[in-house]
Amino acid sequence: MKKLxxxxxxxxxxxxxxxxxxxxxxxxxxxxxxxxxTVLVVGDITIPQFSTLTIMPGVxxxxxxxxxxTVDSEAELIAVGTEGxxxxxxxxxxxxxxxxIRFMNASDSSRLVYCHITHSFASGTGxxxxxxxxxxxxxxxxxxxxxxxxxxxxxxxxxxxxLSNPIISDNTIINNHADGDGGGIFCDNFSEPTIxxxxxxxxxxxxxxxxxxxxxxxxxxxxxxxxxxxxxxxxxxxxxxxxxxxxxxxxxxxxxxxxxxxxxxxxxxxxSNPDIFGNTISFNIIPEAWGDxxxxxx
Numbered sequence: 001m002k003k004l005x006x007x008x009x010x011x012x013x014x015x016x017x018x019x020x021x022x023x024x025x026x027x028x029x030x031x032x033x034x035x036x037x038t039v040l041v042v043g044d045i046t047i048p049q050f051s052t053l054t055i056m057p058g059v060x061x062x063x064x065x066x067x068x069x070t071v072d073s074e075a076e077l078i079a080v081g082t083e084g085x086x087x088x089x090x091x092x093x094x095x096x097x098x099x100x101i102r103f104m105n106a107s108d109s110s111r112l113v114y115c116h117i118t119h120s121f122a123s124g125t126g127x128x129x130x131x132x133x134x135x136x137x138x139x140x141x142x143x144x145x146x147x148x149x150x151x152x153x154x155x156x157x158x159x160x161x162x163l164s165n166p167i168i169s170d171n172t173i174i175n176n177h178a179d180g181d182g183g184g185i186f187c188d189n190f191s192e193p194t195i196x197x198x199x200x201x202x203x204x205x206x207x208x209x210x211x212x213x214x215x216x217x218x219x220x221x222x223x224x225x226x227x228x229x230x231x232x233x234x235x236x237x238x239x240x241x242x243x244x245x246x247x248x249x250x251x252x253x254x255x256x257x258x259x260x261x262x263x264x265x266x267x268x269x270x271x272s273n274p275d276i277f278g279n280t281i282s283f284n285i286i287p288e289a290w291g292d293x294x295x296x297x298x
Contacts, residue, residue: 034059040092041067047075047106054078057114058085063098065091068127071106071138081114083144089117089132097121100130100150103138103164110140121151128154129186131176135164139193145171152178155213156186157203165192172199179206181240182213183230191218198225205232209240210256214272216243223249231257235297236268237284243271250278257285264297272298 024036027043035056041063047053081087100120117132131150147158157176183203210230227238237256253266265284281295
């Protein structure tokens with residue numbers, strides 16, 4: 001017991017190197033490799049500049065209330081699970097949300113692959129966007145992940161991009177919520193992510209863009225996605241674009257709902273010039289009394 005206590009104290013003070021144990025407890029700066037069954041995060045953690053943290057398949061990372069993981073300038077997060085051994089990022093106590101993963105000018109070689117990210121809530125001054133993942137000046141690979149039940153007090157219930165070009169591919173992004181725009185994904189400020197082969201469904205926004213929101217000269221490539229059963233309180237149940245020119249191709253955009261404003265149950269456009277081709281746009285809804293364009297509104 002004394003040895004375990006001393007180990008925990010050491011980890012809290014110094015972060016992590018390579019540890020092989022069933023449980024480790026961390027806070028502060030973290031680097032090295034996590035291969036334990038469970039990592040308990042007891043406060044905000046940061047991968048410092050030019051450092052690397054690697055998380056092995058099957059590791060469960062549980063965060064205490066309000067804690068977050070920041071990947072600092074030119075730092076690298078390598079969280080690569082497998083189909084049979086996902087890496088899990090979750091809250092430690094039910095209904096005591098954590099605050100997600102934040103890439104802040106991080107290395108573009110960062111990767112989240114075969115991860116399950118759930119129950120995070122982006123909130124607090126400067127941390128409102130990106131319920132699960134926030135990218136600022138960062139372009140990580142986000143692939144084969146399940147991102148669900150996350151919330152942003154601002155924009156991007158699951159993922160928010162600012163001056164970032166991540167690859168968002170082959171993920172299931174469901175049941176996320178934004179108090180602002182972009183229930184699933186929010187693209188802002190010249191961001192050009194590649195968003196392909198994802199299922200983006202059952203996400204909600206209290207303003208614009210139930211599934212995806214493109215804003216402020218952001219031109220993502222949105223292709224081969226299923227964008228369905230998303231909902232927003234204003235325009236663009238599936239996708240909403242403002243001052244943006246994305247490519248939207250070969251997507252199934254169906255059963256989305258926009259409740260008000262101008263319209264666009266499936267896609268809503270304002271001051272935008274997108275390329276839209278090869279899509280199936282069907283069964284999208286906008287209440288007749290509120291606007292136009294059940295499928296697409298421009």
